Amino acid sequence: MTRMKAEELIAGRQTLDGVIYDELRTRIISLDYLPGKMIFENEIAAEFDVSRTPVRRAFFRLAIDDLLQVLPQRGARVSFLSAAKVREAQAVRESLEATAFADVARRWDEADPACRALLAEVEAILADQAAAVDAQDYLAFMRHDEAFHGAFLRFAGNRTLIAVIGEMRAHLNRVRFVELQEAHHDAAALVWHRDILEALRRNDVAATTDRLIAHLKMLEAFRETIFAKRRDMFL
Amino acid sequence: MTRMKAEELIAGRQTLDGVIYDELRTRIISLDYLPGKMIFENEIAAEFDVSRTPVRRAFFRLAIDDLLQVLPQRGARVSFLSAAKVREAQAVRESLEATAFADVARRWDEADPACRALLAEVEAILADQAAAVDAQDYLAFMRHDEAFHGAFLRFAGNRTLIAVIGEMRAHLNRVRFVELQEAHHDAAALVWHRDILEALRRNDVAATTDRLIAHLKMLEAFRETIFAKRRDMFL
DNA sequence: CCTTGCGTACTTGGATCCAAGTCGGGAGCA
DNA sequence: TGCTCCCGACTTGGATCCAAGTACGCAAGG
Numbered sequence: 130m131t132r133m134k135a136e137e138l139i140a141g142r143q144t145l146d147g148v149i150y151d152e153l154r155t156r157i158i159s160l161d162y163l164p165g166k167m168i169f170e171n172e173i174a175a176e177f178d179v180s181r182t183p184v185r186r187a188f189f190r191l192a193i194d195d196l197l198q199v200l201p202q203r204g205a206r207v208s209f210l211s212a213a214k215v216r217e218a219q220a221v222r223e224s225l226e227a228t229a230f231a232d233v234a235r236r237w238d239e240a241d242p243a244c245r246a247l248l249a250e251v252e253a254i255l256a257d258q259a260a261a262v263d264a265q266d267y268l269a270f271m272r273h274d275e276a277f278h279g280a281f282l283r284f285a286g287n288r289t290l291i292a293v294i295g296e297m298r299a300h301l302n303r304v305r306f307v308e309l310q311e312a313h314h315d316a317a318a319l320v321w322h323r324d325i326l327e328a329l330r331r332n333d334v335a336a337t338t339d340r341l342i343a344h345l346k347m348l349e350a351f352r353e354t355i356f357a358k359r360r361d362m363f364l
Numbered sequence: 365m366t367r368m369k370a371e372e373l374i375a376g377r378q379t380l381d382g383v384i385y386d387e388l389r390t391r392i393i394s395l396d397y398l399p400g401k402m403i404f405e406n407e408i409a410a411e412f413d414v415s416r417t418p419v420r421r422a423f424f425r426l427a428i429d430d431l432l433q434v435l436p437q438r439g440a441r442v443s444f445l446s447a448a449k450v451r452e453a454q455a456v457r458e459s460l461e462a463t464a465f466a467d468v469a470r471r472w473d474e475a476d477p478a479c480r481a482l483l484a485e486v487e488a489i490l491a492d493q494a495a496a497v498d499a500q501d502y503l504a505f506m507r508h509d510e511a512f513h514g515a516f517l518r519f520a521g522n523r524t525l526i527a528v529i530g531e532m533r534a535h536l537n538r539v540r541f542v543e544l545q546e547a548h549h550d551a552a553a554l555v556w557h558r559d560i561l562e563a564l565r566r567n568d569v570a571a572t573t574d575r576l577i578a579h580l581k582m583l584e585a586f587r588e589t590i591f592a593k594r595r596d597m598f599l
Numbered sequence: 600c601c602t603t604g605c606g607t608a609c610t611t612g613g614a615t616c617c618a619a620g621t622c623g624g625g626a627g628c629a
Numbered sequence: 630t631g632c633t634c635c636c637g638a639c640t641t642g643g644a645t646c647c648a649a650g651t652a653c654g655c656a657a658g659g
Contacts, residue, residue: 144642145642145643146642146643169610169611171609171610179643180643180645181643181644181645182642182643182644182645183642186421186424189421189424189425190424190428193425193428199611200610200651201610201611201650201651202609202610202612202649202650202652203609203651203652204609204610205611214524217522217523217524217525218524220463220524220525221522221524221525223463224459224460224462224463224525225456225459225460227459287455287456288452289449289452289453289455289456290455290456290459293456293528297524380612380613381612381613404639404640404641405640406639414613414614415613415615416613416614416615416641417612417613417614417615418613420642435621435640436621436640436641436642437619437620437621437622437639437642438620438622438640438641439639439640439641440641
């Protein structure tokens with residue numbers, strides 16, 4: 130569980146290992162550090178100009194997240210993607226996100242100012258996302274995708290659930306970066322987003338979850354071909 | 365995510381902080397260490413006769429699990445239970461466990477030797493559980509309850525999902541220990557277990573998940589009264 | 600040429616050391 | 630008596646030190 134911003138872990142203090150953890154996590158998730166890459170405590174300590182102590186904590190935390198494997202006396206290896214792990218994380222994400230969206234669809238009421246605020250926020254996100262599709266800016270698209278899902282999850286209000294989904298996302302993101310380069314599914318995803326919102330506004334719980342699951346599963350078949358294509362990153 | 369046994373984290377090696385983590389985690393979950401109790405690195409280090417280093421790692425990991433709050437320069441406090449956290453963890457558990465059981469119900473086929481083996485295992489567990497009910501041995505009952513759910517989860521085969529549920533369980537268990545002392549719901553739970561198994565064997569996915577959710581929600585109303593009754597352990 | 604074995608360089612695990620921050624109690628004063 | 634302030638004991642965060650284990654290269658021997 131990691132998942133929450135590092136600063137919150139040790140009450141209210143910005144700790145050294147927190148910034149290192151965040152940075153290394155970003156590098157791994159964004160494939161800046163490719164799966165299989167070896168990294169070493171000394172190396173990172175020198176880069177951040179700190180001692181090995183906070184680096185070790187960051188490594189340890191990444192190991193808990195399954196993003197890094199620490200091999201005693203040999204170094205640490207950025208975890209390979211595993212088809213099994215991706216499938217597992219995907220299943221967990223689908224289950225939890227469906228639960229959260231169902232909850233939102235049930236509670237949706239446009240007389241409620243909170244709902245109207247959320248609606249405005251989401252429509253702004255969709256507009257940004259449409260722009261990103263036109264501009265073929267995949268990175269921006271992914272950011273907005275995260276914002277779209279995140280907005281509803283926050284509204285559902287289960288912080289633990291959000292944390293777990295964030296953890297799953299860390300693993301799925303690495304695959305999605307590859308998918309972006311191979312497939313051009315952004316326009317289709319945007320349509321799904323709009324359809325989900327539409328069902329949600331009708332308080333149609335079943336349609337909301339069905340569409341959400343279909344949206345999340347959209348890339349599933351495609352993903353299998355990626356497993357085969359990018360063998361260097363897997364297992 | 366805790367969840368996995370400590371030994372697996374650092375490949376194949378039994379590390380010092382792993383055993384400390386496991387032990388402290390058990391003490392917290394079993395309410396041996398009550399919520400709010402302050403513990404200190406030196407104290408634990410002396411008890412286990414090691415230096416502060418491995419103890420710090422264990423503390424850190426418990427903090428990630430939300431079981432311990434480390435307050436800089438002041439010590440570490442065993443996390444209070446929070447009604448919100450319990451509700452959140454419960455929602456996550458329900459969602460994931462329903463997914464897993466639905467999967468098992470879908471795949472169930474008594475021509476398959478694996479299914480028959482699982483059936484035998486589960487029926488043995490149910491027998492043990494019935495004995496525990498008769499003997500009013502609540503602790504044994506809880507162990508078998510865990511075994512019942514765990515058997516199906518393992519059959520579903522999603523290790524990531526199992527890990528997340530384990531993490532949620534850590535928080536729920538503390539409440540359940542209190543519930544055991546207050547309510548006597550064991551016989552009712554056993555009936556639910558049998559009903560779930562029956563639906564599952566008919567490949568009735570909907571009935572399986574309905575009954576599972578009902579089973580998990582059984583204590584929900586009761587739980588709220590506990591929140592009020594045991595104020596010392598909350599928030 | 601290939602295999603075997605040893606030695607060195609490098610890595611992490613754990614212990615100790617130092618710095619900085621928090622808390623509580625007692626002295627001093629009104 | 631009661632309030633304030635200061636100092637010391639104790640805590641964790643981070644740095645450094647030492648020990649143990651791995652890997653790789655090179656030399657020696659078949």
